[in-house]
Structures are given as C-alpha cells and as structure tokens.
Amino acid sequence: MTTTRLLLASALALCGSAVLAQDVVRMGTEGAYPPFNFINDQGEVDGFEVELGNELCARAQLTCQWVTNEWDSIIPNLVSGNYDTILAGMSITDERDAVIDFTQEYFPNVPSAYVALSDGVDVTGGVVAAQTNTIQAAHVAETGATLVEFATPEETVAAVRNGEADAVFADRDFLAPIVEASGGQLVYVGEPVPIGQGVGLGLRESDTELKAKFDTAIAAMKEDGSLNALLSKWFDMDAPTY
Amino acid sequence: MCSDPSTLNDLSWFVCYLTTGKHLSFYASFGTVLLLLAVTAPVALLLGFGGAMLARSRVAPLSWAGQSYISIVRGVPDIAFFLFFVIALDQAFEYVRHRVLCPDWGQAVYQGNDFVVCPAAKLPLSSAPQWEHEVYGFLLAVITFSLVFGAFAANVLHGAMRAVPRAQIETAEAYGMTQRQAFWRVLVPQMWVYALPGLSNLWMVLIKATPLLFLLGVEDIVYWARDLGGSKTPQFTDYPHGDWRMWYFLFLLVFYLAFTKVSEVLLNRLMRRLTHGQAIAGGEAQRKSALEGAA
Numbered sequence: 001m002t003t004t005r006l007l008l009a010s011a012l013a014l015c016g017s018a019v020l021a022q023d024v025v026r027m028g029t030e031g032a033y034p035p036f037n038f039i040n041d042q043g044e045v046d047g048f049e050v051e052l053g054n055e056l057c058a059r060a061q062l063t064c065q066w067v068t069n070e071w072d073s074i075i076p077n078l079v080s081g082n083y084d085t086i087l088a089g090m091s092i093t094d095e096r097d098a099v100i101d102f103t104q105e106y107f108p109n110v111p112s113a114y115v116a117l118s119d120g121v122d123v124t125g126g127v128v129a130a131q132t133n134t135i136q137a138a139h140v141a142e143t144g145a146t147l148v149e150f151a152t153p154e155e156t157v158a159a160v161r162n163g164e165a166d167a168v169f170a171d172r173d174f175l176a177p178i179v180e181a182s183g184g185q186l187v188y189v190g191e192p193v194p195i196g197q198g199v200g201l202g203l204r205e206s207d208t209e210l211k212a213k214f215d216t217a218i219a220a221m222k223e224d225g226s227l228n229a230l231l232s233k234w235f236d237m238d239a240p241t242y
Numbered sequence: 243m244c245s246d247p248s249t250l251n252d253l254s255w256f257v258c259y260l261t262t263g264k265h266l267s268f269y270a271s272f273g274t275v276l277l278l279l280a281v282t283a284p285v286a287l288l289l290g291f292g293g294a295m296l297a298r299s300r301v302a303p304l305s306w307a308g309q310s311y312i313s314i315v316r317g318v319p320d321i322a323f324f325l326f327f328v329i330a331l332d333q334a335f336e337y338v339r340h341r342v343l344c345p346d347w348g349q350a351v352y353q354g355n356d357f358v359v360c361p362a363a364k365l366p367l368s369s370a371p372q373w374e375h376e377v378y379g380f381l382l383a384v385i386t387f388s389l390v391f392g393a394f395a396a397n398v399l400h401g402a403m404r405a406v407p408r409a410q411i412e413t414a415e416a417y418g419m420t421q422r423q424a425f426w427r428v429l430v431p432q433m434w435v436y437a438l439p440g441l442s443n444l445w446m447v448l449i450k451a452t453p454l455l456f457l458l459g460v461e462d463i464v465y466w467a468r469d470l471g472g473s474k475t476p477q478f479t480d481y482p483h484g485d486w487r488m489w490y491f492l493f494l495l496v497f498y499l500a501f502t503k504v505s506e507v508l509l510n511r512l513m514r515r516l517t518h519g520q521a522i523a524g525g526e527a528q529r530k531s532a533l534e535g536a537a
Contacts, residue, residue, distance in 0.1 A: 034475070034477070040478070041262040041263060043263040043267040067372075081356075082332070100355070152472075157473070181482065205355065206349075
C-alpha cells in the first residue's frame with residue numbers, strides 16, 4: 001500500500017518539470033499487417049500506412065511518433081489516451097464508429113478474399129480462419145462456415161498451411177504477396193467478396209480538431225494524386241483509385 | 243556484405259539474418275525480461291512481507307486489509323488483472339495529475355468512451371521521447387507483477403511466520419524481549435526456512451509468467467519471437483523465409499528451461515544454508531552427518 005502511495009507521490013513530483021513542448025501526435029499501429037504496416041528488418045515500423053501517416057503529418061504540420069500495439073486492445077488504448085490515432089488497416093464499420101471516430105477512407109473498399117491449399121474448398125461450409133475482431137471474422141460467422149479466430153494475421157495463414165483451417169478469409173491485399181510467394185501452394189478460392197466501407201484513420205470522438213486536420217490532409221492527397229502514387233507503390237493496383 | 247543477402251551462401255546468410263536490427267531488438271528484450279525479474283522479485287517480496295505483517299496484526303482493520311489484499315489478488319485470474327488493471331492504473335495516475343495540475347480545466351474527463359485529461363497531466367507527456375513511454379510501460383508492468391506476486395508471497399510468508407515453533411517466541415519472551423524484539427530477532431530470522439519452498443515455487447512461476455509482459459504492450463521475447471518467426475514474403479524483407487515460429491519458440495523453451503534449472507540449483511544451495519542449525523528435520527540431518535564426519 002505504501003508503495004502505491006510512494007509511486008503516486010513520485011508521479012506527482014514528475015509534473016514539476018512539466019514544460020509543454022510542441023505537441024506530439026502519437027500514431028498507433030499494429031506492425032504485423034504487411035503491406036499496410038509491419039516491422040522491417042531494422043526493427044522499425046514500415047509500410048503503406050507509415051509512409052502515408054508521415055506524409056499526412058507533414059502536410060498538417062504535426063510532429064508524429066509511431067507506437068505499436070496489439071490488435072486486440074488497439075481501440076481501448078486509443079480511447080484511454082495512450083496514443084491519438086489508429087492507422088492499422090482498420091476498416092470503417094458501424095460498430096467501431098460507435099466507439100471511435102474515423103476520417104474519410106484513405107484506402108478504398110477493396111474486396112476480401114478466400115485463400116486455401118486447393119481451389120475446390122467449400123468456403124461456406126468448411127472451417128475458415130480469420131483474425132479476431134475484424135470485419136472478415138464477422139463475415140465468416142454469417143456465411144455458415146465454421147469460424148476459427150486468431151490474434152494475428154500471420155496465424156490465420158499458418159492455420160491453412162498446417163491444415164487446421166480449410167481456408168483463410170482476409171483483405172485481398174494482405175493475402176496477395178503471400179499467395180505470390182507461396183509458389184502455387186496457396187490459391188484463391190472463388191470470387192473476392194466486397195465488404196466494409198474502406199479503411200480510415202481512427203481517432204477519439206472528442207478529438208474533433210485533429211480529425212479535421214487529417215481529413216483535410218487526406219482530401220488534399222486524393223486531389224493531387226499522391227495517395228494514388230502511394231497505393232500503386234505498396235499494392236498491386238492498376239488503375240488510379242481516387 | 244549484408245547489402246544483398248539473396249546472393250549469399252547459407253552460413254553468411256544466417257550471419258547477416260541473425261544480426262539485423264530486428265534481431266538485435268529481440269536479443270535486447272531478453273534484458274527486459276531479466277530486468278523485470280530483478281526488480282519484481284524484491285518488490286513482490288517486500289509487498290508480501292508487508293501483507294503478511296498486516297494479516298497477522300492484532301488491530302482488526304489492519305488485519306482485514308492484509309487478508310483482503312491476499313485473497314482478492316489471489317482470487318482474480320492473472321490475465322484479467324493484466325488486461326484490466328494496467329489501463330485502470332494508468333488512468334488513475336493521469337486522473338490524479340489532472341486534478342492537481344489542471345484545476346481550471348473546463349471539460350469532463352470522461353466523455354462518452356473517451357478518457358481525456360489535460361495535456362499537462364498526460365503520463366508521460368505526449369511530447370516526451372519514446373523511451374520515456376517505454377520505461378513508463380515497463381514500470382506499470384513491474385507494479386502489476388509485484389502486486390500479483392506480492393499477494394502470493396504474503397500468503398507464503400504468513401504461513402511461514404506461523405510455522406516457527408511457538409516455544410521459540412515463548413523463550414524470547416521469557417528472556418524479557420518485547421513483542422517487537424521477539425518478532426524481528428527470533429521469528430523473522432527463523433521463518434525463511436519455512437518460507438523458502440513456497441517462495442522458490444513462486445519464483446519459478448514468476449519466471450514462467452514473464453511472457454505476460456507481451457499483454458501489457460512491452461515488447462518482450464515472445465513478441466519478437468512471434469514477429470521474427472512469422473513467414474516473410476520477399477516484398478517486405480531482404481530475408482524471406484517460411485513459418486519459422488517453431489524454431490524461435492524452441493529457442494525460448496530452451497532459455498526458460500535453462501533459466502529455471504539454474505534457479506533450482508541456486509535455491510537448493512540457499513535452502514541448505516538456511517537449514518543449518520535449525521530445529522527441523524533437515525537441520526537435524528545436517529547436524530548428524532557433520533558429527534559422523536567428525537568421528
């Protein structure tokens with residue numbers, strides 16, 4: 001008990017030196033969802049969203065700092081104030097929108113896809129893997145297939161490889177490089193399914209000012225084609241999107 | 243040499259691969275785990291000692307406080323504690339700072355789902371460098387681990403205090419020692435031999451519980467093993483490989499086994515020393531074998 005009080009006291013003592021420097025916007029991401037966001041060989045966050053986020057911060061004249069957080073607790077930590085934004089390939093959904101706010105989408109509603117070891121798999125009756133708390137998991141639950149959930153995207157693909165699941169259901173753009181690198185071991189099953197309302201930048205509902213800044217910057221990047229350039233750099237997209 | 247790994251032979255490929263910045267972070271995270279243990283163990287022991295003293299206090303409210311600390315924390319599943327408590331603790335700190343530093347703040351702290359304190363009350367400040375945030379996260383982890391393991395330690399020590407033969411205290415009192423003197427000079431030095439089996443058990447469990455760090459957002463060995471082991475496609479790394487998680491986790495397994503083995507050896511040695519001269523079966527055996535050696 002005394003320890004707690006001591007810590008409180010020392011925590012309070014810290015405030016003495018609290019001189020407010022320039023505000024830093026802390027950008028939360030998962031760091032496990034290439035090409036959106038991942039940790040590169042140097043151990044730093046990298047990917048489409050990191051490049052996009054840095055550009056948005058530059059345009060809005062904000063100082064930004066990247067933070068990684070588990071996908072499962074990424075929204076609770078945002079509303080609790082541990083970071084100020086989420087750029088983690090998070091699709092805009094009504095459920096999430098009830099808890100946090102989203103900017104306009106910076107990544108279009110691109111279809112999700114099923115991937116399996118052979119294309120004869122029954123994706124509406126078999127066992128399908130998806131990441132927990134994603135729109136894909138919600139979709140699989142509705143199709144009548146047996147849903148198995150995993151904490152990370154990596155594990156969903158591994159489940160197909162080791163036979164635990166018949167297929168994995170995820171963003172087509174996450175799966176594309178994996179299918180390509182598998183050398184024919186993994187194949188798409190059926191047609192891609194369009195779900196979600198695009199990927200947006202998540203913020204606390206009370207952070208209206210910050211939301212406006214990012215919204216303006218995203219709109220400007222759509223206008224001058226720089227968002228298209230980023231999208232074609234990181235994703236397999238032929239036609240300009242915006 | 244490592245600029246184009248795809249042209250390297252196996253050995254140099256692995257040399258390059260195992261020395262990427264990411265792997266260095268992985269190696270450094272072993273230090274994080276060891277540091278957590280080094281800080282948590284003594285703090286938890288102190289908390290446990292305090293908890294045990296409270297629990298055996300003759301003042302009823304103190305005794306209730308000690309006993310409820312022990313039973314509440316022991317009864318709540320670790321994982322619930324680790325998921326909920328840390329966010330709550332963080333908010334509690336920031337709330338107190340908010341009240342003290344920003345008394346004139348006009349807005350509510352709880353706005354719907356959001357927890358919003360004034361910028362000066364943030365802990366650490368959002369302008370603070372990233373390492374301060376990491377140290378703070380680590381401290382929250384130490385507090386949480388210490389509280390949880392302190393409760394178990396309190397229970398072990400409480401039992402150990404009661405296991406010291408009553409005759410020892412009576413003798414101390416007969417010599418005219420006060421209750422306080424008897425506690426510190428007779429009971430405390432003798433209780434460790436009764437506490438050690440329980441405490442060493444707890445230490446082993448603590449070692450094995452360190453992967454929970456990962457739940458608290460600290461990038462520990464499990465975090466890096468999972469990330470490094472996951473399959474990598476050529477677009478995003480110079481070192482593409484398949485699913486190697488098994489090898490990374492095998493390495494962690496060896497690490498934990500070696501660590502617990504070393505602990506076991508050291509704890510056994512400590513137990514032998516503590517047993518020396520004690521009026522218990524182990525102490526008696528030591529006395530006899532020493533006598534036989536002399537004869």
